[in-house]
Amino acid sequence: MGKPENSLSDFIIGSPFLFEFASLPNALFNAIKPKIELVPHPLPASFRVRNTDCVSSLLKLFSNEDKHKSIALQYDYFQVYIKSIFLKSSVYKDEASEFFLGENLILDEKLMECLLFTTSFTINLTDVEISIFSKIRSLFSRYKYNKLHKYMTEVISKELLNRTDSRSDSQLVPNDAIDIIIKNKNKYSLYDYKLIGSSFGTILQLSSSINGSRLANFLIDVSFNVRIYNRLAIEQITIIEKYGFKINEAQLDDMVYLDAALKDSIRLTQRTVCERRVEKNYIFSNGAIIPKGSIVKFDLFSHSRNVRIHGNYSHHFVPERNLLNKTKLSDVLLDSFIWSAGDHKCPAIGYSVTQLKIAAAIFIRNFEITQACNLNAKHKGYEIFNTIRHVNTELYLKPHNILEYKFT
Numbered sequence: 001m002g003k004p005e006n007s008l009s010d011f012i013i014g015s016p017f018l019f020e021f022a023s024l025p026n027a028l029f030n031a032i033k034p035k036i037e038l039v040p041h042p043l044p045a046s047f048r049v050r051n052t053d054c055v056s057s058l059l060k061l062f063s064n065e066d067k068h069k070s071i072a073l074q075y076d077y078f079q080v081y082i083k084s085i086f087l088k089s090s091v092y093k094d095e096a097s098e099f100f101l102g103e104n105l106i107l108d109e110k111l112m113e114c115l116l117f118t119t120s121f122t123i124n125l126t127d128v129e130i131s132i133f134s135k136i137r138s139l140f141s142r143y144k145y146n147k148l149h150k151y152m153t154e155v156i157s158k159e160l161l162n163r164t165d166s167r168s169d170s171q172l173v174p175n176d177a178i179d180i181i182i183k184n185k186n187k188y189s190l191y192d193y194k195l196i197g198s199s200f201g202t203i204l205q206l207s208s209s210i211n212g213s214r215l216a217n218f219l220i221d222v223s224f225n226v227r228i229y230n231r232l233a234i235e236q237i238t239i240i241e242k243y244g245f246k247i248n249e250a251q252l253d254d255m256v257y258l259d260a261a262l263k264d265s266i267r268l269t270q271r272t273v274c275e276r277r278v279e280k281n282y283i284f285s286n287g288a289i290i291p292k293g294s295i296v297k298f299d300l301f302s303h304s305r306n307v308r309i310h311g312n313y314s315h316h317f318v319p320e321r322n323l324l325n326k327t328k329l330s331d332v333l334l335d336s337f338i339w340s341a342g343d344h345k346c347p348a349i350g351y352s353v354t355q356l357k358i359a360a361a362i363f364i365r366n367f368e369i370t371q372a373c374n375l376n377a378k379h380k381g382y383e384i385f386n387t388i389r390h391v392n393t394e395l396y397l398k399p400h401n402i403l404e405y406k407f408t
């Protein structure tokens with residue numbers, strides 16, 4: 001337990017107190033207030049709380065209903081997206097977005113601009129950005145965000161309305177993610193189209209910024225280790241030979257080594273998170289008093305490298321540790337604490353695991369992933385921003401037919 005300087009938080013809690021920290025109810029350690037207070041987001045607080053609830057409902061919907069279709073859409077999306085990386089300067093104007101938004105919306109240039117901007121917008125005010133300059137900078141970008149967010153919400157909600165008017169929901173065979181929402185809107189009590197428009201935009205935005213950065217870190221991790229790439233490639237070849245190329249739920253379940261590799265890569269790039277506002281004076285089990293009004297957070301960065309929890313070589317990328325301890329990426333555990341725990345755990349677990357596995361599998365199938373461009377390349381550590389990123393920004397993607405891959 002420590003008291004950091006130059007930080008947005010008053011106290012940082014370490015691994016021995018995680019169980020206690022994670023079990024405290026919202027009435028004592030409030031999880032919502034810090035998100036509203038510390039994150040100078042352009043949208044009003046009350047709208048953001050409703051937006052988060054609606055994001056959770058939509059994520060539940062995508063993970064449960066028409067799951068087969070959701071996986072197929074994401075497979076199609078990443079096939080087109082990944083191939084287009086080498087052909088276009090901006091992948092956001094790519095036809096791949098059609099699998100989520102439908103054919104009308106991808107023709108809207110301004111909507112594509114909104115998605116591009118809101119994706120790169122810094123949402124969290126982290127400890128590295130608390131200077132006065134960062135705050136002024138964020139004021140300007142918040143103004144632009146507001147304008148673009150309004151446009152995005154209007155366009156998506158109008159599309160939802162138009163399609164609802166022109167189709168019978170129960171008989172709808174979904175073509176894209178918007179159709180999946182319309183088909184299931186009654187079951188999930190999704191009636192406020194403005195809110196859905198905004199929440200759907202948030203999901204696209206977070207998928208790209210959170211899952212996108214985890215995927216980028218994973219690819220860099222793999223590029224440094226031919227042995228790990230080979231194991232990943234063997235697993236994909238076995239799956240293709242068993243089921244063919246299309247990815248469905250059964251294939252995702254068989255990607256056991258990929259699951260372990262993603263989990264270990266994410267472990268290494270976890271930021272200190274889970275800010276809580278203390279609602280009443282609280283005495284921890286070691287006698288330390290945390291006064292009412294303090295902001296407390298959990299030191300996930302050190303927890304993720306704790307040798308007693310993760311074993312030897314805890315600073316290294318070793319997927320096998322998850323095969324030995326028989327844990328999966330989707331597990332909600334105090335040891336990994338990837339998704340937090342309790343009432344405020346991430347609502348996007350199923351959605352993100354599926355998305356990351358599909359995207360990573362398509363990369364492995366389409367490219368040999370190495371550092372061959374720089375034979376002396378070394379792991380240069382991590383930079384902490386909104387998310388944690390590798391300092392290394394280069395990797396070598398050599399297009400190949402994985403079934404003819406020559407193992408080295």
Ligand code: HEM
Pocket residue numbers: 031052055056059202203204206207210211214266273274275337338339340341343344345346347348352
């Ligand atoms: C690998 C990717 C991701 C990881 C590791 C992750 C992790 C987390 C963690 C640790 C929390 C809890 C924070 C706390 O306790 O205060 C959280 C909350 C949340 N996450 Fe994720 N997340 C991921 C991807 C996503 C994506 C893609 C979305 C949206 C599409 C999303 C939406 C949310 C929301 C809305 C919350 C707030 C829940 C609440 O306060 O009730 N996450 N996430």
